[in-house]
Amino acid sequence: MLSTITRHPVLSRVLGAAATLLGVAVFVFIMLRAIPGDQITAGLGTEAAALSPAQRASLEAYYGLDQPLLVQFFTWLGNIFTGNLGFSSRAQESVLDLTLQSLPVTLELALFSIVLALVIGIPLGMMSASKPDSPRDAIGQVVGLAGLSVPAFLLATTLLAVLASSFGFNPNGQAFARFFDNPILNLQQMLLPAIVLGFGIAAPIMRTTRTAVLEIRSNDFIRTARAKGVPPRRLQVKHVLGNALVPIVTMTGLQFGYLLGGAVVVEQIFSLPGIGRQVLLGIQQKEYALVQSTVLVIALSFVLVNLFTDLLYRIIDPRVRAA
Amino acid sequence: MYGGTRAKRASFAAIGLAATFALVLTGCTPSSETENKPAASSGGSLVVGVTSDPDTLFPWKATQFQAVNVLQNLYGTLTEFDTDLKVVPGLAESWEVSDDGLAVTMKLREDVTFADGSTFGSEDVKFSLEKIKDAATAAVAASSLASVASVEAPDEATVVLTLSAPDAALLANLAVINLAMLSSDDTEETLNKTPNGTGPFVLGERVASQSITLDKNDEYWGDKALLDSVEFRVIPDESSIVSAMQSGNVQMAVFDDPLVAETAKGNQLTVTETPQLSYHALQLNATKGALTDVNVRLAIQCAIDRQEVLDTAALGEGEVTGPITSPAYRSDPKSRPCPERDLDKAAEYLEKAGLADGVTVKAIVSQGEYATSTNEAQNLKAQLAEAKINLEIEVLESGAYVDRWVAADFEAAVALNGGRPDPDGMYGRYFTSTGNLNKVAGYSSPELDALFAEGRQTSDPDERAEIYEKVSDELEDNAAWIWLFTSYTYTVTANNVDGFVPMVNGSLQYLRTTSLK
Numbered sequence: 126m127l128s129t130i131t132r133h134p135v136l137s138r139v140l141g142a143a144a145t146l147l148g149v150a151v152f153v154f155i156m157l158r159a160i161p162g163d164q165i166t167a168g169l170g171t172e173a174a175a176l177s178p179a180q181r182a183s184l185e186a187y188y189g190l191d192q193p194l195l196v197q198f199f200t201w202l203g204n205i206f207t208g209n210l211g212f213s214s215r216a217q218e219s220v221l222d223l224t225l226q227s228l229p230v231t232l233e234l235a236l237f238s239i240v241l242a243l244v245i246g247i248p249l250g251m252m253s254a255s256k257p258d259s260p261r262d263a264i265g266q267v268v269g270l271a272g273l274s275v276p277a278f279l280l281a282t283t284l285l286a287v288l289a290s291s292f293g294f295n296p297n298g299q300a301f302a303r304f305f306d307n308p309i310l311n312l313q314q315m316l317l318p319a320i321v322l323g324f325g326i327a328a329p330i331m332r333t334t335r336t337a338v339l340e341i342r343s344n345d346f347i348r349t350a351r352a353k354g355v356p357p358r359r360l361q362v363k364h365v366l367g368n369a370l371v372p373i374v375t376m377t378g379l380q381f382g383y384l385l386g387g388a389v390v391v392e393q394i395f396s397l398p399g400i401g402r403q404v405l406l407g408i409q410q411k412e413y414a415l416v417q418s419t420v421l422v423i424a425l426s427f428v429l430v431n432l433f434t435d436l437l438y439r440i441i442d443p444r445v446r447a448a
Numbered sequence: 449m450y451g452g453t454r455a456k457r458a459s460f461a462a463i464g465l466a467a468t469f470a471l472v473l474t475g476c477t478p479s480s481e482t483e484n485k486p487a488a489s490s491g492g493s494l495v496v497g498v499t500s501d502p503d504t505l506f507p508w509k510a511t512q513f514q515a516v517n518v519l520q521n522l523y524g525t526l527t528e529f530d531t532d533l534k535v536v537p538g539l540a541e542s543w544e545v546s547d548d549g550l551a552v553t554m555k556l557r558e559d560v561t562f563a564d565g566s567t568f569g570s571e572d573v574k575f576s577l578e579k580i581k582d583a584a585t586a587a588v589a590a591s592s593l594a595s596v597a598s599v600e601a602p603d604e605a606t607v608v609l610t611l612s613a614p615d616a617a618l619l620a621n622l623a624v625i626n627l628a629m630l631s632s633d634d635t636e637e638t639l640n641k642t643p644n645g646t647g648p649f650v651l652g653e654r655v656a657s658q659s660i661t662l663d664k665n666d667e668y669w670g671d672k673a674l675l676d677s678v679e680f681r682v683i684p685d686e687s688s689i690v691s692a693m694q695s696g697n698v699q700m701a702v703f704d705d706p707l708v709a710e711t712a713k714g715n716q717l718t719v720t721e722t723p724q725l726s727y728h729a730l731q732l733n734a735t736k737g738a739l740t741d742v743n744v745r746l747a748i749q750c751a752i753d754r755q756e757v758l759d760t761a762a763l764g765e766g767e768v769t770g771p772i773t774s775p776a777y778r779s780d781p782k783s784r785p786c787p788e789r790d791l792d793k794a795a796e797y798l799e800k801a802g803l804a805d806g807v808t809v810k811a812i813v814s815q816g817e818y819a820t821s822t823n824e825a826q827n828l829k830a831q832l833a834e835a836k837i838n839l840e841i842e843v844l845e846s847g848a849y850v851d852r853w854v855a856a857d858f859e860a861a862v863a864l865n866g867g868r869p870d871p872d873g874m875y876g877r878y879f880t881s882t883g884n885l886n887k888v889a890g891y892s893s894p895e896l897d898a899l900f901a902e903g904r905q906t907s908d909p910d911e912r913a914e915i916y917e918k919v920s921d922e923l924e925d926n927a928a929w930i931w932l933f934t935s936y937t938y939t940v941t942a943n944n945v946d947g948f949v950p951m952v953n954g955s956l957q958y959l960r961t962t963s964l965k
Contacts (some may be wrong), residue, residue, distance in 0.1 A: 139942070159543035162847035166854060168503055171865070172588050173512045174854040175884045181592065187586070187838065216656030217641050223656065282687055289691035290715060298692030300681060301658055364529045393684045398658050402684070406657060410503055 142428045154198055154419050160408070164188045164214075167411040174267040179304075188214075201414055205421070214349040215406070220418045223403060228422065231392070231399035235305065235320070235384035237315050239377060241323030242330050247373065249327065250334025251366065257339065265331060273327030281321045281394040297395045302360025316394040322388060326380045337369035344368075370441050378434030382427040386420075457792040471497045471689045491676045492746055492947065492964035496956075497689035497837075498702040501657050506636050507628035508587035516625055516678060521662055522563075523628035523645030526554065527619050528575065528957075531949050533620045533774065533869040536548040538622035539568065539629055540607075541645060544769045549614030549905060560669045562631045563643065563650040570601035575632035577609070585636075589626035591877060592618075593883050614905040617872035618913065624868075633840045647959040648673045658682055669960065672948065674963040683708035691942075693717055697962070702954070706765040709938030714932050716943050721936040722950040723766075725773045725867030725874075726809045729819070730756075730811070730828060730930040735888030745927035747797035748809070751835035759934045761823035764934035771875065771923045773867045773934050775952065776951065777913055779920040785927070793833040811860035813841055814849035824932070825862045856887045856894040867934075869953060875899050879919075891928040909951045 165184050166173045176184070185191040194199070202210065210220035252351065254264030289295040296313035304311045342365055350364050389401030400419060405413035438445045482867045502515035507523050507770040510516050520678050540554040560568040562950055577599045580587040586768035595615035600608045611618070621627065632643055643651045648670065649662035661679040664672065680876055681698060683689045694715050709719050716847050730748070738744045754768040770779025809832075813825040822843060829839040841862070844852065868874040878889035880900045886892055896919065904913045923929070939950040944965045949958040 145669070160847060161845070161851040166850045168509070169511050169588060169862075170850055171853050171888075172848070174856075174888050175591060176586065176587065177583055177884065181585045184588045213656075214640070215501075217505075218656055240609040282685075285688060285691045286711075293695045295695035295697060296681070297688070298695050298697030300655075302736040309610060373718075384580050394688055396658075396683045396685075396688060401655065406500075 127441065130227075134253065138432070142432075145428060146421060146424055147350065150202065150421055151198075151393055151418065153420045154201075154413075157408075157411070157413050157416055158194065163402055164410055164413070165190070167409065170266045176371045189335055197413075201417060210418035211412075213407070213412055213415045215287045215410050215412060220415050223415070224400065224419060224422055226398040227400040228397055228426075229304075230301075230384060230397055231388060231401060234315055234318055234388060234392075234397060234399060237319035237379055238322035238384060238388075239381050241319055242326035242380070243377065244326035247325065247334050247366075250331040251338055251361065253331070254338035254342070258324030265335065269328045269331045269335075272324050272326075274329070277321050278390050278394060281325065282441070284317055284321065285318050285394065294297060299395075301396065301398055316396070318388075318391045318397060320370075321391055322384065326384075327377055330373065332371065333372050336363055337372045341365050341368045365426070367441075371438060374434060374441065378437075379429055382430045385430075387425050450957045453727055455558075455663060470939075471670045474533050491674070493677045493679060493696045494675050494700060494959070494962060494964060495679045495681050496959075497692055497698040498680045499682070499685050499686060499689070501654075501660055501680070503522075504640065505651075506639050507625050507630070507645075507704060508585060508589070508636075509587055510626065513954065514680070517954075518660060518685045519628065519645075519661070520625050520955055520957050521649040521959055522647045522651060523625060523630075523680070523730070524560070524626055524647050524648045525623050525625065525668070527623040528624050529787040529869060529953070530621075531951065531958075533776065533952065534621060538623065541797070543619070543905065549616075550611050551908070552609040552618065554609070554613065556607065557669055559795065560646050561667050562646055563665065564631070565667075566631055566633065568629065568631070569604045570607045572629055572632050574601045576597045576629045577625075579630075582628060587626065592621035592624070592873065601728050606918065607786045613901075614907075615867070616904050616907045618875070620868075621873050626866050643817070649678065652677055654918060665709055665841055668960075670865050673960040674786070674958070680960055687711065695944065696942070699945050700948070702950075702956075703938045703940065704935065706936070706938070707819070709940065712938075712940045718941050718943060720939045720950055721765075722939060723952055724934055724937055725775050725869070726864060727769055727771075727867055727934050728762075728766075728824060728862075728932040730862050730923065730932065731858075731861040731863050731865075731888075731890070732809075732927065733856065733859055733861075734926075735890050738801070739859055739890075740808060741801045741914060742926055743797040743801035744807055744809075746785055747801070747807075747835060748832065748837060749784065749924075749927040749930055750790045750797060751832050751837060752930060753789035753831060754781075754930075754932050756789075756826045756831065757824055760827045761820045762933070762935055766933045769934045771920045771929075771931050772863050772871045772916055774869050774871060774874065777870075777871045777916045779917070779924075779931075781931075783921060784922045784924040789831075794837075794932050798836065804836075806838060808838040810840045810842060810858070810863055812842045812849055812852050813862045814846045815843050815846075817849065818845040820876070820935075821862055821864070828862070838880055843860050856890065865954070871919065872900060872903050875903075875919065875923075879923065889928070891923075891926065893922070893926070896922055920954035 189197065210217050212271055213223060216223055249265045249268060290312040297309060301312040302314060307334045312427060350360055386401055388399060389405050392402045400423060404416055405420050407419060498514050500514050502518050503512045504515055504540045506509050507519045510519055524539045525533050526538050526540040530536045539557055539560060543552055543554045545552050556570060563567060577593060577596065579585050579592050595611045595613055595618060596609050597612045598610045602608060611770060628645065631644055648665055648668045650665045651660035652663040656658045659679055659681045660792050663677045663679055684693055686703060686705065689698060689701045690708060690712045690759055693701060693712060713719055716735045732739050732745050734740060737894040757768050758764055758768060768781045770781045770784065772779040811825060825841045829841055832839045839887055862937055877883040878888065879892055879896050881892040881897055899915055899919045906915065937954055941948060946963050946965050955965050
């Protein structure tokens with residue numbers, strides 16, 4: 126029975142995903158409580174020292190901190206299944222509502238960044254691979270190295286400071302506009318952060334492309350195709366790039382997943398109310414339920430992105446389909 | 449090779465496409481907001497850049513700077529501070545203290561209404577004060593009312609506070625927003641979402657973690673606010689706030705990092721320095737380790753050049769200070785056992801303590817709580833090392849620091865503590881043996897207990913000044929802590945902002961007199 130489940134391709138994946146999510150939930154729950162301080166000291170700071178024992182007890186009851194840890198965990202987990210992700214006393218809104226506002230912001234930013242990264246990274250990688258160890262390869266490699274090594278916060282602050290002080294251009298200084306409320310301002314506000322993130326992600330994509338293209342080019346079928354007289358452009362795009370896509374898609378999927386939670390620095394600098402900032406604020410305020418639920422949402426998105434990447438393999442690579 | 453050129457062309461094309469896309473975007477709309485353009489004379493909408501939105505809208509529990517600043521404009525208190533921190537009438541129009549100092553009769557202002565339209569009266573005062581004292585409320589300023597035994601409301605416009613002992617600091621304590629007057633119909637749950645105060649502004653709109661907008665209160669009892677609205681816009685990164693000011697999107701911000709303020713200078717922006725009541729100190733815990741010996745503490749005091757700490761850690765932006773920082777009672781920083789650094793004297797003290805070979809003191813330092821903390825610690829360590837005092841620094845994340853501080857689990861702590869206008873409110877809770885922060889202060893003495901009690905019983909300003917001078921000397925002579933310096937806040941305003949008065953307690957209460965030219 127167990128072995129049929131573990132061998133079933135879909136069931137085993139779903140089970141694996143569920144186990145991953147539970148692992149994340151437990152891990153975050155424990156880590157949060159391992160951080161010194163609680164919601165009381167996070168809110169009151171050093172003033173918490175002035176609380177009388179009776180006051181402290183009243184606050185612990187208010188925040189549910191007087192409950193045993195196991196009760197806290199299972200109450201939260203039970204609530205998740207009913208769609209109640211918790212309540213943020215800082216924002217005075219439910220975590221579900223907060224997430225429904227912040228997740229689209231991060232998804233939009235991640236999408237733009239990835240598109241930008243692909244547009245920069247793939248051509249650059251192909252250019253590098255077209256003539257290894259040539260000046261053009263060196264240019265590609267240098268751009269790639271810069272993308273990898275220039276920290277996002279540095280690029281972001283510099284861009285913002287220069288554009289704002291020299292040109293007075295700073296769409297991110299305005300109140301955040303949602304796409305459906307004011308698409309033009311929204312796109313302007315996404316522009317700089319997407320450039321910063323896209324530049325950073327273009328680097329691994331460029332390197333993956335270069336390696337994959339070089340490897341594919343040395344295969345016999347490429348030589349055969351060239352010998353058969355396939356036009357060079359068709360050869361590069363369909364035969365070389367087409368076959369090099371699998372590692373590129375893997376890398377893209379990984380980077381996209383990373384952006385879901387890892388864009389927090391850029392979200393901070395450009396004041397984008399994304400999901401990374403939601404987690405950061407939650408950690409600062411020690412709003413346990415908020416952080417636990419939001420991290421779970423991020424983990425779930427990550428799992429879904431991976432699943433989607435796997436599906437893409439089947440489309441790109443007939444061998445995977447056959448298997 | 450051929451294909452390579454193609455790829456290159458493709459990448460150029462892509463970059464070109466991205467650039468065009470960018471140009472289209474930037475060209476489409478002007479970058480500055482039209483909505484914030486000030487109206488001709490008064491009115492208009494001011495945007496204040498803040499790094500965080502309030503963590504609570506309930507005034508009795510608010511200690512976060514951003515929360516206090518917002519709530520100050522929404523709620524009213526019985527008394528208020530003027531620009532010189534003198535206590536002036538607020539919701540109480542006048543008051544009378546009985547001869548024995550045990551009864552305070554307050555005459556309340558009439559025709560005051562809450563934001564929801566209900567009338568403010570004596571029952572609201574009674575309700576508020578009693579609720580604040582109730583431990584179940586967990587109000588942060590409950591101890592400020594420790595001397596208040598009962599509150600009576602004989603008629604709609606009168607309240608009588610009966611005190612268990614004279615309390616000259618009470619009137620100043622009542623001016624703090626943590627003692628805001630709430631309507632007796634309200635609960636914490638409703639106020640968390642919908643503030644209902646008597647202040648010069650009312651809540652307009654809140655977008656969690658993005659902005660909070662206050663609208664002018666047309667029913668305000670005093671001079672009405674000049675602005676139509678004030679938006680506190682959350683821009684988490686301080687240098688991004690400066691960028692937003694340079695591009696004209698934000699017109700005002702308050703920083704405490706001198707480096708950030710420096711970047712804002714010029715560019716149509718005005719930077720105003722305001723000395724602060726809060727003070728930087730090396731807190732010593734006289735109940736721990738070698739610090740139990742007063743000679744060790746005095747040795748530390750003599751081994752430190754405070755100006756050097758100020759110069760290296762904070763660019764010299766501040767003033768060397770003694771314990772009391774309030775302008776009316778300010779301690780003379782020269783009045784201490786070693787007004788100047790004196791290594792010989794430090795060595796003498798160490799010898800008296802029987803520690804001529806040196807001593808190790810452990811200090812906690814917070815990382816990220818304020819800009820200068822670790823630099824201060826490094827400089828203190830370097831200076832003390834020359835006096836054979838090894839300051840072992842433990843740098844903690846701010847949450848961990850607060851935890852250790854609250855539990856008084858440290859020998860020494862590099863700290864930035866808030867100050868208060870009244871010295872009793874400021875230090876009574878630390879340095880009297882029954883004070884609720886005495887455990888953290890780590891020092892008390894019968895002399896201090898007597899002096900603080902005397903200060904509370906005396907209402908004459910000159911006599912009080914004398915008493916608190918003695919308090920200050922007592923603290924310095926015993927090196928209870930090492931007081932270092934006070935720093936500035938930097939109020940950055942766009943050139944069209946007029947009439948704002950920054951205060952030494954960091955309050956933004958004068959947003960009500962601010963206008964846009």
